[in-house]
Amino acid sequence: MIKGYTTVEKIENYLLTEIDASFESQIERWIEAVEKYIDTFTGRNFIADTVASIRIYEGDMTDSLLIDDCIQITKLEIDDEEIDSDDYFIYPPNNLPKKKIVLDASLFPCGNQNINVTAKWGYSATVPADIEFVATVLMAGLINASRQEGTAQSEAIGAYSISYSTEQQKSDFDKVDNILKSYIKYNF
Numbered sequence: 001m002i003k004g005y006t007t008v009e010k011i012e013n014y015l016l017t018e019i020d021a022s023f024e025s026q027i028e029r030w031i032e033a034v035e036k037y038i039d040t041f042t043g044r045n046f047i048a049d050t051v052a053s054i055r056i057y058e059g060d061m062t063d064s065l066l067i068d069d070c071i072q073i074t075k076l077e078i079d080d081e082e083i084d085s086d087d088y089f090i091y092p093p094n095n096l097p098k099k100k101i102v103l104d105a106s107l108f109p110c111g112n113q114n115i116n117v118t119a120k121w122g123y124s125a126t127v128p129a130d131i132e133f134v135a136t137v138l139m140a141g142l143i144n145a146s147r148q149e150g151t152a153q154s155e156a157i158g159a160y161s162i163s164y165s166t167e168q169q170k171s172d173f174d175k176v177d178n179i180l181k182s183y184i185k186y187n188f
Helices: 009-015 020-040 129-147 167-182
Strands: 053-057 066-078 088-091 098-103 116-121 153-157 160-164
Touching: 009 020, 020 129, 020 160, 020 167, 098 153, 098 160, 129 167, 160 167
Parallel strands: none
Antiparallel strands: 053 116, 066 098, 066 116, 088 098, 153 160
16 A cells, blocks of 8 residues: 555656556556655654554663654553553654653553553654655656666666666665665664
């Protein structure tokens, strides 16, 4: 299922060409593959879930808990007991994604799978503009490779070949690499 990192229209605008309607189902499969590549490379999901779900964590006798990226926490439970939202803080306070919960006056007890966090998991409510750019540029490269006409350069990303027909497109691909690297999520 396509998440929405880019669209056929945005790809057409980038390439300054129209994609034949009979090819759109293939484009949609490639968009899905590009989205998966972006998420796997960075370790993130850029468009958050619209419905909250539970993820399980383990306490370590500290007052803070590092969590996966989310845009909203709806419930925190420790050892099956719901914690009032006034008894914890969510960080960062003024930015998305939220990445940490800090208890106000207690510690997360040690235990195996003893903390349930219910949240809308993901980086943001809508795709960040630079990730949209990344998806669009990668898709343009896939389309250029499938055309195999007058390409300036080719490169591989995963199992796919990417081709660029102009130096501007090659420059954009170099930007893609830097943007993706800036979003890599490191787990400690």
